[in-house]
């Protein structure tokens with residue numbers, strides 16, 4: 001195995017483009033190193049991205065959003081007060097990943113690129129409308145977060161491509177988001193179902209919304225019908241019922257040892273409803 005420590009994304013993409021066997025990038029390593037030790041994957045080239053200067057940054061964009069470096073850990077996100085104030089749902093998703101030790105390393109980009117349909121930070125990123133910057137020798141392009149994973153363990157990234165940053169849009173006034181998951185114990189488990197909602201208000205009415213559901217399909221779903229069910233409403237009981245129905249209709253889960261199809265379909269409606277109520281209260285400034 002060749003271990004590389006590039007000092008720039010240009011260098012990283014050049015190494016990745018030259019690599020011919022199994023290639024893995026190292027952000028926090030909390031997926032890669034576990035897979036390596038379990039013998040699930042043996043990379044020919046392991047490209048450690050943490051030596052690139054900008055990867056630890058959390059900076060305001062000119063538009064008023066946030067640019068998050070690819071090696072920023074969950075713990076670092078959780079300590080960033082201004083980011084937490086703008087996007088509490090994104091941060092709470094990431095902060096549910098693993099334990100205190102895992103939080104010191106695990107990153108948003110690693111969670112996204114591992115390609116798990118149950119990845120806890122991904123519904124929040126998708127609901128937020130996050131953009132992912134993909135860099136290669138040919139240049140950089142921004143792709144919506146919902147387009148990165150294509151199925152369990154699979155992404156759209158081609159050989160020689162690396163993610164160089166994640167950008168969250170400006171939150172703006174009167175916006176709120178939230179992420180909730182169900183696990184059978186209090187922590188350190190894989191989501192049986194996850195749901196994230198991001199919305200903006202004009203007065204008491206919802207002006208825009210995005211709803212993303214985790215662990216109920218081969219990849220995290222962005223559910224336009226669930227958003228449509230609440231836009232233009234004050235999130236009254238009728239709107240909430242429509243949201244629940246749309247979330248359940250979109251869910252196409254499997255039965256496994258964590259939960260049956262029927263259970264997941266039931267819970268996804270419950271979580272979408274609760275996440276919408278939290279996002280709404282946050283948008284109104286009633287809760288953090």
Ligand SMILES: Cc1cc2nc3c(=O)[nH]c(=O)nc-3n(C[C@H](O)[C@H](O)[C@H](O)COP(=O)(O)OP(=O)(O)OC[C@H]3O[C@@H](n4cnc5c(N)ncnc54)[C@H](O)[C@@H]3O)c2cc1C
Pocket residue numbers: 023024025026027028029030031032033034049070096097098099102105106107108109110111112113114118119120121157161162163164188189190191
């Ligand atoms: C004890 C434990 C508990 C866990 N609990 C949870 C949990 O509750 N919820 C949850 O969702 N996950 C959980 N995980 C999984 C893991 O911690 C997360 O998926 C984490 O966010 C991965 O981030 P990382 O930076 O460590 O990724 P890494 O291991 O560094 O990388 C993961 C994947 O992303 C790719 N990658 C990394 N950076 C880039 C890049 N810049 N460009 C392109 N590809 C890249 C790598 O090639 C690799 O395929 C847990 C893991 C452990 C060990």
